[in-house]
Amino acid sequence: MQLNAMVIDDSGIMRKMVMRSLSESEIAEFTFTEGTDGQDALSKFDPSVHEIIFVDWNMPNMNGLEFVKKIREMTDHHVPVVMITTESTMGKVEEAMEGGAVDTFICKPFTTEVIKKKLEPLFEKLQDAAESGDNFFGALANKFA
């Protein structure tokens, strides 16, 4: 299965590490668009192209949550968001998850195995949506049918 992912982090090395781990996870075949902060990512985000987003919380110019709020206004379907965080923002990320803005999170430092385990429940939700005909995730769910 091929997935178009956005990876947003002001740290180039973190973007590389996330992309490398996702590729190694073999959970899907990812194509990546990189964003250097929320503002840069917003200018590159295309709801008809990007199917899953991996975004750092703590960034200059526009932080991860602000970016997520903006893209939620731009789409009529739910684009899954994986927040990348440190322990310093865990509480805020959990609040964002409860509010439905964020689907899951990965705490730094992470391994390929951790990323895989975090994505599995999300992918199961997508599978369920495909089986039940739920349109919450839009066309993305069809890939999980």
Added chain:
Amino acid sequence: MTTTEENAIELPHSDAVSLAVKEILMTACGTVAEQCEDLGEEMFHEGVIISVISVMGGVEWSIFLGLPRSTATAMAEGFAGFAIPFESEDMGDAVGEVTNILAGNVKQILDKRGVNIEISLPSVFRADGLHILKQRNSQASRICYTTSMGPLWTGVIAGCDAGVVA
């Protein structure tokens, strides 16, 4: 930041940094950090990278992580899983991220003590050598560590600005 032991002052809660260093270097870089005697500034003669994070809230600090060239190179590879040249932009990103994770762990430790803090984004500096000056009335603690990847140093400073001359 002081370079002499007689000027070193133990700051309240600065032990949280030591606790975080040991945990984070193991989980993020795969190395055990053992606290050791002050190693002086000779370890920085081969080149050094320093990362600084400001802490605001229940305590007002700057947290420093100082890595000599060889330690930085080994630690960045341990963190990222691939080699990163010392002179590259990626090296700054890697050391900044380790400091960010370290500060996040400090925040979690202090939260449990009822001390709420916020942390800034890291600022990272690379230099050929380092001489650290302490300004009057500032309080500081510096702790050196040995690891399988080489020596390193962490510091906490509070009270007033410190001058860092490279």
